[in-house]
Amino acid sequence: MAQLKITLDDRGLKRFRKAVKALGESKAKKAYARALTRTNARAFTQVKRTLPEQVGLNKTTQKDFVAMAGLRKVDASGGRLEARIVSTGSALNLKEFGAKQFSWGVSASPWGEKQRFEGAFIFAGRWNSGKPVKDGNVYKRLTAESRPLRPLWGPAIPKEMVRGASKAAWENAAHTLDERIEHEIKQLTKGVVS
Secondary structure: OEEEEEEOOHHHHHHHHHHHHHHOHHHHHHHHHHHHHHHHHHHHHHHHHHHHHHHOOOOOOHHHHHHHHOEEEEOOEOOEOEEEEEEOOOEEEHHHHOOEEEOOEEEEOHHHOOEEEEOOEOEOOOOOOOOEOHHHOOEEEOOOOOOOEEEOEEEEHHHHHOOHHHHHHHHHHHOOHHHHHHHHHHHHOOOOOO
C-alpha cells in the first residue's frame, strides 16, 4: 500500500493556532478539515487523470483504472487533520498492456513503451492456438522444459503513484491548500476573519 498525504506543516500549524483564537477550536478544525478534504479531492482527480498515462493504461476508463489500482481518497475530519490518497493495488499483469502473442514470445506496452518478452506466452499449446492460459495472463516457463510458470508483471500502481508525473500532479494540487484554508475560514465567518 502506498499513500500521498496532505498534512499541516509548521507554518500551517501556526496559522491554525491563530484561527483557533479567532474562531474557537471547533470552527477552526471544521475549516481546516474542509480545506484539506477539498484540496485532496482536487489532488485525487489530478492523480487519477495522470497515473493511467504514466503506466501505459491511457485507453482504460477512469472508473476501471481506479478499481484496478485500488485507488481511493481518505477525507480529513475535525479529529484527524490529514487527507490521503491510497492505493492498495498490486503489480498489474502484462495482459493489461495490450499483450499480443507471436511465435517468438509476447509484445506488450507497460509504461507506454512497446517491449518484447522473448519466450513468454498467452496461449496454451502452439503460439497461434488462440486458447488462453489462466485468464489470458502472460507467463514464462522457469526453465525450458519445466512445468512451473512465472507470471510476468508490469507497473505496480502503489509504486508509480508516489513518483513521476502523478506525484507532480498531486504536489501541484496540494499547493492550493493555503488558498483553500483562507476560503473556508471566510465562509465559516461570513468574511469577518480571513
